[in-house]
Amino acid sequence: MAGMYKIFIKGMVCDRCILTIREQLNELKIPVNGISLGEVTTVLALSVPDMAALEERLRPLGFTLLEDKKTKLARDVKALVEKVYSGNYNFPPDFRFSDVVVSHLNKDYNSVSAVFSELEKITLEKYIIDYRIEKVKELLVYTNDTLPDIAFKLGFSSAAHLSRQFKSHTGLNTSYFKEIRKSKLSLGDPDSSS
Secondary structure (H helix, E strand, O other), X not given: OOOOEEEEEEOOXXXXXXXXXXXXXXXXXXXXXEEXXXXXXXXXXXXXXHHHHXXXXXXXXXXXXXXXXXXXXXXXXXXXXXXXXXXXXXXXXXXXXXXXXXXXXXXXXHHHHHHHHHHHOOOHHHHHHHHHHHHXXXXXXXXXXXXXHHHHHOOOOOHHHHHHHHHHHHOOOHHHHHHHHHHHXXXXXXXXXX
């Protein structure tokens, strides 16, 4: 159900406050479902930069942002996925993302996963697979990394495992993206040489 992302705002005491908050949200082009005293319901969970921009605008006006705990948890999980699957993480033997969640967020993995699915309308496992596949595409097109290198960087058990996941997820072979890289290089695209 869209529009269930809540942001709590301390300092809202009257209808003029609601109008001021609405004006700031409109200027930042943040879609809103509703505003009441102390609470804004947004259509989408705000990104970290959007939250920072909103906070920056509201602070001088005497308002303080208080983020819904579930929304903050989902944002923290996304940041953890990005950190772990950035290509720079040192995967220990028998790595499990659930262990990372428990150690970094000090919360039970099943409850974190349930909150994430409720807010994002996608399971955490599917989100991680989507993220990793997008990262594979990026590394194939913009780096000289081999498939085994990419598999290692992103925590796949092998290049063959990466290839199977990639094919089942995208319908394409990894070689398709290697060809994109070759085309970019032959056209002299400076973004594709690393």
